[in-house]
Amino acid sequence: MAVYELGYRMWQGTHTPATSRFLVIPKYALKPVFKSRAFNWFYIGSFLSTVIFMAMLYVWHNLDVFKLLSDEHAEILSGIKYMKIDAEFFFIFFNIQSVLSFLIIFIVGPTLISVDMTNNALPLYLSRPFSKAEYILGKMSVLIILLSPITWVSGLIIYLFHCSLSVEPVFWAYIRIPIALFVSFWLLILFLSITILALSAYVKRKHVARGIYLSLFFILSGTGEVVNNIFHTTKGSLFRIHELFHSTAARMFGVRAPDIPELPSYFILGGICVFCMFLLERRIKPVEVVK
Template identity: 25%
Template sequence: MLARLSWKQVRGSRLLMGLLSAAAISWLVFAILIYLHFNTGAIELLNLVVSRLVPINSRFFLTFLGIQAVLAFFLVLLLVPPVFSRDLAHQALAYYLSRPLSKLEYAWGKLAVAAGLLSAVTWIPGLLLFGLQAGLEGQGWGRQHAHIAVALFLGSLIWMAVIALPAAALSTWMRRRLSATAALLGWFFVPGIIAGIINRGLTTPWGNLFSPLSLARIAWLALFQITTPSAHPVLHHGRMPLQAIKPVPAWCAYLTITMLAAVCIAILWRRLEPIRGVRG
């Protein structure tokens, strides 16, 4: 019921439709690139060397995930703050939580729409692309590259944990949509810049642990099994490559993301109070 209500609240948004269309177009472009690899007629007609220009490998799918992740961030920005702030700003939680709805059911009901739409732009189209490539390539390509499918799925979940959970926590913390959206933007941009300065100042990769974007990227690189030097987590603004520096181990990124998710869930749990007391 809550999920249906949340969907009703956002479905009329032109911005939402624009983002979903952009995600669909992006998927289509990648699907066409895969298709061109196997359509020799088209390759000859266009005089393209597609396989050399855009090789279909882990990096191809990582690039796809990266683009979809940016769109997913905008979706979160659009979807998550309003669904919580409307209820919190108007003290509606007392109504929801006085009915037989637990906090967990409430939070899940509210986040279900965001989770569904994020899935629809990240791992679902990713796996469809993977399926298309595996189907066209044949000869056991899918089995040999199963880690890509796993990476697409887990990488998407990690991204959701890095953006959707903080968005929900910030929305319940700030209570107003404007403040929550602003805080979310700050969350997205500011830590990355701080991480870059720490990395550059101390010539270390450990500053990346302060940046959710860098954390997600480290995790993705590990999941996609990409270890070439140029693929190391690049410092923000990319002015000082880290080829010479050993990157942050993936398990540190996983651990930090897990801790971050736990903190967000704790905040969410604490802030979803039916009645907020006021000290006179």
């Protein structure tokens, strides 16, 4: 066959829609994550609290039936009778899943961008019809896909399960609870994802990145505690990121919140996110000049 007959031929297959092109990254990035058997068991165990909360709701709504079936555990069941299914109940679920979300971010997050930086893969990404924003969104989607099932999705399932078991129509009566679950969990996911991606972009070794990420939370928390004890104030809690999220979520749920200034806490959390996005925008580039 003549050489000129082997010329360029237009692609005849289907093209990936530009709006969903960033989903190519999590499609392949999630495969190595679930290769670890230990992580698989830990991730499955993250749903244990969801099962426990749903079981507690089922027993609470069918307490009279369980008392008839089990006389031996009547004292334990009578204690469940006084359990309140209110905003505080779902706020406890938020606190438990927040800790699990941090651990998953701590395990998975440091390797997302550092691997591409180490292997000089960014030019391969950005030389194609793929923007910086799509690249960052694709990497963030990995964490969103991992955290959503154990956070806001599980929270809404628990709330709907409670509504389905309740004799009275409680869905609209306590509509603040599902809104608080959805918004507070999404704020947590976005904050943790942005901060860990910024660290992953600048620290290539995953163990070092995990150490820095963990030490930042502990150092800031310790600094805030020292300020509170020395000056006998609560303003030092503005350095403690976990307390900022705790107070923000508590206000959304309508439960008792720590004595932390509301507006400054919003500015601090938002400022950290903006700063991390600025670091990502500066770091993610198609070429790197080494001097």
